Amino acid sequence: MTPELVYNVTQGSYLAAAGLFIFSLRWLSRPETARRGVLAGVLGMVAAIVGTLVHPDIAHYEWIALGVVVGTVVGVPLSRVALTAVPQRTALSHAFGGLAAGLVGTAKYALWLADGELTAFRMAAIAVEIILGFLTFTGSLMAAGKLQEVIPTRPITYRNQNFINLLLLTIAVGAGLWLVIDPTRWELFPVIVGLSLLFGVLLIIPIGGADMPTVISLLNSYAGLSAVAMGFVLENKVLIIAGALDGSSGFILSVIMCRAMNRSFTNVLFGAFGQVQAAGVAGEQKAVKSANPQDAADLLETASQVVIVPGYGMAVAQAQHRVHELRDQLVKRGIGVKFAIHPVAGRMPGHMNVLLAEAEIPYDELVEMDDINPDFPQTDVVLVVGANDVVNPAARHDKSSPIYGMPILDVDKAKSVIAIKRSMNPGFAGIDNELYTADNTVMVFGDAKAVIGDIVKALTGGSGIH
């Protein structure tokens, strides 16, 4: 092939890939067409890879083959994790994306430095790429560690945290600027890499478990932007487009998550949520009404409208399949069942939807917060399964509460509430929940999976008596 033909083949395949990626995301908008979206994405990826492999600079394939084999060996098991572990897997994949960007930037710097081809523009793009890439790498590893609970999920704080973090980032950016002015100062390069890696760690350790949906979305955005920066380094437009799609997706998801918690980006990143416990609440402890699964079953059986509110506790207890059995029992009795999904329930955007879909609950029964809130006054029984802060009425009226102003599911407006909870320990945010002491609430203590299993048993066993 002539060089010109090769160029045209490569660019043509990239153009096709970019178009397919946009179609891929467009088809993902609805469950009916979503799987077609995956197909379009795969086709785009294949087109781009084939278009790259015809490149005459690629002289050897052994190393590529090695990378592909390793990637496949690691990738296939990672795609088969339990759906409760999807947040960790997602964080890990952001880490890999950041790592790839950081390594390519480093390699390009070394190659261009040796050949004397480092222009100011290339150096600036490389600096952005490695800072974003490496901080995403370690930041996402920390997030994955917290989600997997190998690292404490509570916020880890130290004195002058924000000041130290910002100082590190400023030094890294300053060193990058210095390199733009004088690219031959190669000793600055490892400094930037080291500081970015460290900054990523320090950025994530003060963030608590309940903030993970926002953090994952934000790291998603960074991973996309590091791919964009790589596109600028390699002057590759399909990389810029794919990175921009990823970056904007992460950004939109972060905004949705922040809004759902009534907090700002800066507050999530620098606020160390869960540290401050509102004082004075502990004074007026009201008694809770405790019930057993049989009582809960009796109450559910008399209802005509039931709303189930799943939270992270359902995921931890792996209770989603039991929830499905309960739903079937209720539907069989002609009771209307819906699921109320808070945007930040779980550990990543959409987490609850995937878990319930896995348990074969039809997705038309999963209702968004804004759509279901008007229904609560007409609801007979709300069953809260491992959700806590997202149903705390204090968010509506208690100005001293750390979650004041956060949009919540108005479950307290229902006629009665059954809350399943392990113990009376406060949730992730460390805030007392006044829902549990409300007059229309009964608590069933125990593991969510076991409790719901017992409720189902009581329903099936008692069905002949009535």
Added chain:
Amino acid sequence: MAGLDLWAMAFVFMLATFIGFDVIRNVSRLLHTPLMSLTNAISAIAVVGSLIIAGEEKTTFSTVLGTVAVAASVTNIVSGFLITDRMLRMFKRREPGK
């Protein structure tokens, strides 16, 4: 020439970001988890940069970094597309008559 290319890339970046905002905003909240794994797989297009660096074998240093980058990107491509499809297969409507 280099200057021209920079501006062309900046335009591409801006337009792609607008398209991204528009397309993503239309994605149902139901599918936000698969959305994240799909965009993740798509942005692993970074593999094209890694492929060239690993395949041109200019220095040992760059080849090793390129190979690791290929492995990281391929991991994201393989696991990202597979898990997205696995999750999407689970989303089902209520069977008629139930």
